[in-house]
Amino acid sequence: MTGIYIHVPFCKQACHYCDFHFSTSMRRKHEVVQAICQEIILQQNYLSSRELQTIYLGGGTPSLLTATELDKIFTTLHQHFTIAADAEITLEANPDDLTAAKINELKQSPVNRLSIGLQSFHDPHLRLMNRVHSANESLASVQLAQDSGFSNITVDLIYGIPAANHSIWAKDLEQVVALQVPHVSAYALTIEPKTALGNWTKKGTFIPSEDEFVATQFEMLLTHMQTHGYEQYEISNFAQPGWESRHNSNYWKGVPYLGLGPSAHSFNGSSRQYNVANNSQYLAALSQNKIPATVETLSLADQANEYLMTTLRTIWGCDLNKIKNTFGFDLQQLHGNYLSRIIQKGMAQLENNTLTLTNQGKLLADQITLDLFIAE
Template sequence: MFAEMAGIYIHIPFCRKACHYCNFHFSTSFKTKEEMIGAMVVEIAMQAAYLDGQEIETIYFGGGTPSSLPIEDIKLLLDAIRDVHQIADDAEITLEANPDDIHAESVTQWKEAGINRLSIGIQAFQDDLLAAWNRSHNAEQATTAIAIAQQAGIDNITADLIYGGPGLSDEDWVSNMQRLIDAGIPHISSYALTVESGTALHHQIEKGKSMIPDDDQANRQYAILQDMLTANGILQYEISNFALPGFESRHNGSYWSGAHYLGIGPSAHSYNGVSRQWNVSNNVRYIQSIGSGVIPSEMEILTEVQRFNELVMTGLRTSKGIDMKGC
């Protein structure tokens, strides 16, 4: 029976450069890349029963930087999923891509492999900010990347933008959003620059080499974000997410609605309605453990009260809210 819908998240734990604000799990060394992809293919088979035969409605390649992988690796992972899961004909299959990885050839290959949605990590169109954050791309590459993706026929594009960072004036902020609006980007995710412990940005601030992000600036720019996108028909459907009607992220939507999902790869989280589990955030330990036939994860069984609270907490992030009749 394939009565319900579910999603799969694939965590690609490699990045070419470490962005100074980032605390996701990734390594800038690709030395273990081949073993990692092999281990993830094995984990997909080991976890075949986790979603209990539910049809897969969304697949999301996140990270890390999935666009840094050669197409063969993306295909290996998708084939491994297709081997053990039924994937809906209209499944949303997203790949997170850095602008410097977006070329006519790569986009065509992704499309042929089944990717039908790109999440482009633009963040800003100011070269000095991109350099200060240690991003691997510049503003020109960001502009070109959007055009290339659209020319290749990928219309379902989401772009990330950061606000509230020192050096981002309100004029810059408005112009960053305007560039995405003018380019016809149908979905925008936007986050305030936050200082996470252990990041390069945190160290820089401690040593007085970077300024602390200003809360007033972040609040002001968030209000500008809401007003400007709404005025352009890109509607807010979650705290950080805005879309033209019909372009809301189905994958993220499943997290907020309590749907089941399977996470593959180091640091990936899974949820099956009963328990939540998360894989070790360490590439070498992940590969070794999968190699010895053990999924390196910790698990928490959720009580009914915890499940209810989570549904309320995540539901209240969205404009849909929660259905009190179902409570």
């Protein structure tokens, strides 16, 4: 099972929390699309199979692509890959882009799954994050998509936004369930250094929420989603039965994937590579039929740590037998005392030699993963 990620590096404006690669100038959008199509041709042999089970257009804001630009990308993919009849094809969209005309346009395309970046139903929070859309547009975009026949919809929410209490987050949770979408992704507000929020935090004009405040909202999230029939199959992702993201699930299970576009990452099992996060440099390289990527060959310890880092976030957990048999490391021998300690504290479970985190452990997932990393 293989998949392709396509990074569309354009946005109407910069969200105050986002440190992904993007440009707010649309001047070279058509050129970048052309270059992505050229990269598809050059990278058609990167994966061991040319049959694609998943395609994911992320960004940036892929909903800014015109029908012609989207068609060019899919035409090129069809010419050089076989797209499975039941392939999951996701496009990230902002609510303000999803007019009735735009949704109808997408309905005519191969896209069969929408990922809509709502982030909040509270207008002051949307303004703080510098989102283009309003809370009303959030609701309208999902309704329009559902009315047009899109059933496979996921929406994004952000929690941990500073507030006097948890009432705004509680209302967001009630509202997202009321939308009756089958999948929800929820992320804690993270303050990245090279963002507006990062700069304001450094200057003292913005004060992030305390860890305890964020942890409480995470626990509210877990309880609310479980109560309404959503399974937390990855720390930030919740799905009704059968509606898990196939593309992202493959990431977390260590399945190889190809990334296309400026700043996109690829993984083939033994190496990772990163495209240059600069549109002009990306275009210059592709004009010469060169892939502007930095390749990192992964040692067995790197591969084991990659597997540990991704699988420990999921409901399926980390198979210690695979770490031993595939990568040659016995995690129980290396970290036996630590494993016993986190299990005794109720932060993890070990069944059939598969390690999974409990709700308590998920609050400390990053630290637990670091503590279990295998040294070279």
